[in-house]
Amino acid sequence: MHDEKTANGISLRGDVTMEPTEKYLRVQDAANMDAKPFNSNPDPVGAVLPQIRSAVPSTSNSIGAPAGTSSADNAQLNPRYGPESMTERTEQAKPRILPHAKEASQSKMPIGHIPSVKQERISIVVSGNVRRFIFTSVLPQERLRLSNIIERLGGIADPGELNDDCTHLICGKLIRGSKLMGCIASGKWVVAADYVDRSLDAGTWLSETDFEVGSPSRLSATNLSERELKLAQACRRWRIKLANTDPSKRVGAFHKWRCLLYCSDEKAAGLIPMLKSGGAEVVVRKNGEGAPLTFRPTHAVVCSCNMWNMEELEELVSIGAKVFHLDYISKFLLDEHVDESASYHTDYKKYLQKHGK
Missing domain, CATH: 3.40.50.10190 (BRCT domain)
Structure with a gap:
């Protein structure tokens, strides 16, 4: 004969365990044999669930928890249902507040009235004569910045060496290198970097005269060494000298050499x-x-x-x-x-x- 054990007032025999809900349903089935048929209820689940909840002992507070355990024990056995875990999940579920919205709320400024970033529009006029630029004594990062502006204005930024197609040389420090000397010999424009920046401000290519490294106005405003001064003056002198010839027959400083x-x-x-x-x-x-x-x-x-x-x-x-x-x-x-x-x-x-x- 199987031994009987009692847990929460429920009789258990042998290795067969009768859950509280199962016991209740069996008792109800026996007591209600003559009652209205179960299927006649339009919502059988809704009718039975309140009765099941009232019959389940109050000491069992979580689904799947062993009988006889308290809510504190439940929290240890299954942390998902503990009060601390509920607090953590609540905090995690809080919506993120973007920095600008947080600042607006602190300053009592409506979100819809946050000032937008001002965007400046520049109208670009592309001229018919394409300017092709090469660089000397210009740092790589500055060269990249200037190249982007040149292309916006309709010009061409050539990262290569001196060639016949280039029309302008952007010169940083005046150093007697092959690019600078070659542009002097061919009468090309040798300008400072601000020529590109000022042209962008104007939205079109400006006249190079005031931006030429050898222009009188620029020479009077800069403090150049004797060697740098000779280089700057030679840029302007040879450009004027070689530009006085017919463009179709333009020659360089070493013509017929x-x-x-x-x-x-x-x-x-x-x-x-x-x-x-x-x-x-x-x-x-x-x-x-x-x-x-x-x-x-x-x-x-x-x-x-x-x-x-x-x-x-x-x-x-x-x-x-x-x-x-x-x-x-x-x-x-x-x-x-x-x-x-x-x-x-x-x-x-x-x-x-x-x-x-």
């Missing part, structure tokens, strides 16, 4: 773009290349080259070429009145003196 370079490849890499941009034809003297009697140069520039010797000198003199030190090229561009004989190569000068030329 046939230049033979006696120098290393590294040195030639900086000279060739500058000379070509000024209209010169250039050849570097090497074995089997640039022989004086073949190339027939008008100018020879000697720096350091194992090809240089007296035989080369005699051939150059025989075809009427002049031989210079390397610094003659920069002097030719930067000095308003240049004495070319002062830059003659030493060997060439001695040869002329020896032969009475």
Whole structure:
């Protein structure tokens, strides 16, 4: 015979456990055999549930909790139903308040009246002449900023090296580099960075005159070193000089030069773009290349080259070429009145003196 145990007034036999709800339903079934049929109730579940809730002992406060446990025990056994967890879930369910809305509520300002960010509209007028810019001595971040503005104004920002297509050079610090010297030799506009900014303010490209690095108004307002001053003045001088010719026949500062370079490849890499941009034809003297009697140069520039010797000198003199030190090229561009004989190569000068030329 099975042992009987009592839990919350419910009789349990053996290993068969009778839940409170099950017991109640069985008792109700026995007591209501002659009552109105169960299915006649239009909402059988709604009719039975209140009776079930009243019959379930009050000591069992959570679904699935063991009989005889208190609400505190329930919270330990199943934290999801504890008061602390309910507080946490309530806090988590609070809606997020955006910073600007929070500030508005603290200041008693209606959300709908929060001032919007002012957006400035600039009308851009694109001119027919496309400006193509290159850069020198400009930091990468500043170059990117200026490039975006140039494109907005209908221009082209070229991140590359000096080329025939560029029309303007944006110059930061005035340094005697190949880009700056090449633009001087070709008479291109050399302007400061504020030319782009002021043009954006105006919504169209302004005249470059007041923004040219060598303009009188800018020179009087800046404190330049002697070298920087010569560079700035040369930019304006050569631009005006070369612009006075017919644009279709415009030539550079080295027009009709046939230049033979006696120098290393590294040195030639900086000279060739500058000379070509000024209209010169250039050849570097090497074995089997640039022989004086073949190339027939008008100018020879000697720096350091194992090809240089007296035989080369005699051939150059025989075809009427002049031989210079390397610094003659920069002097030719930067000095308003240049004495070319002062830059003659030493060997060439001695040869002329020896032969009475």
